[in-house]
Amino acid sequence: MESNAIYTTSDAGLNRFFGKIYGLVGMGVGLSAVISYLMLGPFSHLFVNILMNYSWVYTAAIFVELALVFLASGAARKNTPAALPLFLVYSALNGFTLSFIIVQYTQATVFQAFISTAIVFFTMSLIGISVKRDLSGMAKFLMAALIGIIVASLVNIFLASGTMSFVISIISVLIFSGLIAYDNQMIKKVYYAMNGQVSDGWAVSMALSLYLDFINLFLNILRLFASRD
Known part of the structure; x- marks a missing residue:
């Protein structure tokens, strides 16, 4: 992780950089799915034993996940060898916590939501890669909207409004779809800004962002499919 991976500033070099990032995203999503x-x-x-007798384990895992995100992100920015292991540990732990959410839905609903998420994810990725317009302004708006959605979700814990939950899920799908496009555009920007001399840390950092986009998109599409059922 400490050495830089040097690519040529050609389409082939950019494609290899994208391939590495998406390989890491695939590893993360696959690991979460297996767990x-x-x-x-x-x-x-x-x-069942954890669910019935040790529910605090799930709560503790959520806090550990948050810590791992910050640790993995920091390690990736510093291009240290710990970045990739931290990303994979986070993906595995996220698979554990996701199981407590997925168990509430039917297998058919989960499968449909996953396929739909994959379609949206790759569609928005292609848009982000091919669009010429700078999406930085849109990203700032989306991040502000995301903060608003988080606050609204916390409020809805107490209100328990099905309608509000439905609206939050729709807006969240739009937010994370936009962030997927932006993150893919950022990959190109980083690659060309560094003249192809991009470190492995950058690959892990970008993969972590896309992984988070995918998981959050999946969870919100899952809620929408469940509300439809």
Whole structure:
């Protein structure tokens, strides 16, 4: 992780950089999916035991996840060897916490939501890669909107409004779809700004951002599909 990966500033070099990032995103999503499957399948007895007797484990895992995001992001910016392991540990732990959410839905709904998320994700990725307009202004608006959605979600914990939850999910899908496009455009900007001399840390940092976009998009689409059912 300490050495820089040097690419040529050609389309082939950019494609290799994208390939590395998306390979990491695939590893993260795949690891999360495997852990969730194990918790709800072969290790379902452990899952039920935690759910019934040790619910604090889930809460603790959420706080550890938050810490891991900051640690992985910081390690990636510094291009240290710990960046990739931290990203993978976070992905695995996220698979654990996701199992407590996924268990509330039918397998068909989860599958449909995942496929829909993948379609939206790759569509917005292509838009972000190909669009010529600078999306930085849009990203600032989306981040402000995301803060508003987080506040609204906290308020809705007490209100328990189904309508408000539905609206929050729709807006969240739009927000994370836009962020996917922006993050893909950022990959190109970083690559060309560094003349192809991009470090592995940058690849992990970009992969973490896209992974978070994918997971949050999936969760909100899942809620929308469930409300439809």
